[in-house]
Amino acid sequence: MIEMLSVDFMQRALIAALLVGTVAPMVGIFLVQRRLSLIGDGMGHVALAGVAVGLVTGAAPVLTALVAAVLAAVVIELLRAKGRTNGDVALAVIFYGGIAAGVVIISKSPDGTPANLMKYLFGSILTTQRGDLYVFAGLALVIAVTTWALRPRLFAVANDEEYARAVGLPVLPLNIVLAVLTATTVVVAMRVVGLLLISALMIVPNAASQLIARSFSGGLRWAIALGLVSSVGGVALSYPLNTPSGGTIVLLAVALFVVTAVVTGIAARAGSRRHAVAETHAHEHGVECGHQAVTHGDHVDYLHDGHLHAAHEGHYDEHGVHHDHEAPDTASSPDGSEPASAASRSTTGPTP
Secondary structure (H helix, E strand, C coil), X not given: CHHHXXXXXXXXXXXXXXXXXXXXXXHHHHHHHCCCCCHHHHHHHHHHHHHHHHHHHCCCHHHHHHHHHHHHHHHHHHHHHHCCCCHHHXXXXXXXXXXXXXXXXXXXXXXXXXXXXXXHHCCCHHHCCHHHHHXXXXXXXXXXXXXXXXXXXXXXXXXXXXXXXXXXXXXXXXXXXXXXXXXXXXXXXXXXXXXXXHHHHHHHHHHHHHHHCCCHHHHHHHHHHHHHHHHHHHHHHHHHHCCCHHHXXXXXXXXHHHHHHHHXXXXXXXXXXXXXXXXXXXXXXXXXXXXXXXXXXXXXXXXXXXXXXXXXXXXXXXXXXXXXXXXXXXXCCCCCCCCHXXXXXXXXXXXX
């Protein structure tokens, strides 16, 4: 580890991974909400054409890719908003047109081979220069600040466009902003994980976070944490393993998703076994049921044939035999009806 941190190109690689691992999930969470998980791939294809233009003309590939991706993002949103074609068709056109244009344009470069595109297609983080790092850091800062400032509005539009429009939110401008943020994120990440793999880093950490979190803000925090672990951890692993950093990052993200899915699945099944459902009754327990009421924590159980039963979501949970719990507040009345002190309690309180 110390040897890795002492190498200049690994220092730059880890900083670039830190930037991408932070901003990619921040934008991706809104794409997951809108069910546009593959739009990152579409933007990547268009960015490839921009890279090819930069290589042929001698301009900075990062800037030409950014211009191409942003223009495509705006066009897609305008086409979708006008209703002249649906989002899937527009995205498909961008997919194929972008990658085809990239291959054709790069053939006109002095080298005359598409091989120059490989480091952009699959990432080449170890070739990141200090100047690239400055550009990536500036773009990442813009993405993070914009996303954080607009997150309530972006969430509202992603969750329900019609409602957002009804309450007066500028839906089309917000959708265009999200599309531009997506395009910019793709360009920032193209040297880290590659244009063909960036969508995974935007989507997979968010897919894993949805299995853990119980709110949007919690999901965003978990997604960023998982994105950082995937990106920085993938770069760190690629050094001793001598593997491509982009593929290693994505495989680590997928592995984290699988582990999260397995652990949360086991936890859910274990939680479902924490309470046993009592046998079916012909009646409902309550004030007039004739069974003794027993205080149990923050709710009331009813003593039925030596067992304690509590109402829970349309059925009765088995809470053990009577001697395992605290004694009832009062004895039943001589006629078998529930005493007043217990009758005054709720019969549908939460179970522990």
